[in-house]
Amino acid sequence: MQPIAQLEGRFNEIDGRYVIVVGRFNHHVVDSLVEGAVDALVRHGVDDANIDILHVPGAWELPLAVKRALTRIQPDAIIALGAVIRGGTPHFEHVAGQCNAALNRLQLDFDTPIANGVLTVNSIEQAIERAGTKAGNKGFEAAMAAMEMVSLLRQLGGNEGFEDDAADHGGVA
Numbered sequence: 790m791q792p793i794a795q796l797e798g799r800f801n802e803i804d805g806r807y808v809i810v811v812g813r814f815n816h817h818v819v820d821s822l823v824e825g826a827v828d829a830l831v832r833h834g835v836d837d838a839n840i841d842i843l844h845v846p847g848a849w850e851l852p853l854a855v856k857r858a859l860t861r862i863q864p865d866a867i868i869a870l871g872a873v874i875r876g877g878t879p880h881f882e883h884v885a886g887q888c889n890a891a892l893n894r895l896q897l898d899f900d901t902p903i904a905n906g907v908l909t910v911n912s913i914e915q916a917i918e919r920a921g922t923k924a925g926n927k928g929f930e931a932a933m934a935a936m937e938m939v940s941l942l943r944q945l946g947g948n949e950g951f952e953d954d955a956a957d958h959g960g961v962a
């Protein structure tokens with residue numbers, strides 16, 4: 790019986806261009822996410838010169854900035870960072886929901902990994918826990934996911950020629 794082929798991203802071939810897009814809202818938390826993401830990239834060998842950091846007001850603005858970065862910078866991966874903290878109105882649902890849905894759509898449409906480091910939490914305490922304290926640093930984790938996906942997709946090769954099929958079926962490539 791043939792062995793089942795298994796592929797996974799590696800961290801010894803992470804050279805490439807990375808763009809970190811940051812929603813500044815709740816910056817006291819988000820700043821730690823940025824530190825974690827940069828730490829992960831640099832400690833795994835990504836050159837500082839290959840890391841761009843773009844700042845927008847909040848999570849709502851992340852998708853547009855990510856889309857423009859994808860077209861103008863054409864990075865190997867994007868790391869989206871932010872902290873959406875539930876308040877006293879339904880606004881949280883809209884900001885968090887639309888941001889995440891748009892980012893996921895963009896990564897499929899542009900065939901480029903967009904790692905999700907956007908916290909969507911119920912309290913400031915939960916945010917702090919996930920920005921470098923007892924629940925890890927979601928910025929670091931998002932950067933790791935970005936590097937892993939860059940490596941895996943390189944192993945798989947491009948999807949040239951498949952986009953048309955997807956377009957014909959109204960799907961994403």
Ligand SMILES: Nc1c(NC[C@H](O)[C@H](O)[C@H](O)CO)[nH]c(=O)[nH]c1=O
Pocket residue numbers: 812813814815846847848849850871872873874875884
């Ligand atoms: N409440 C949070 C926001 N709100 C701001 C929006 O993201 C947006 O900047 C504003 O509506 C103007 O368009 N953003 C976060 O990132 N986190 C929040 O908790």
Ligand SMILES: CC(=O)[C@@H](O)COP(=O)(O)O
Pocket residue numbers: 873874875876877878879880881882884
């Ligand atoms: C995610 C939000 O927009 C939220 O933090 C805003 O707080 P509020 O719902 O109390 O206006």
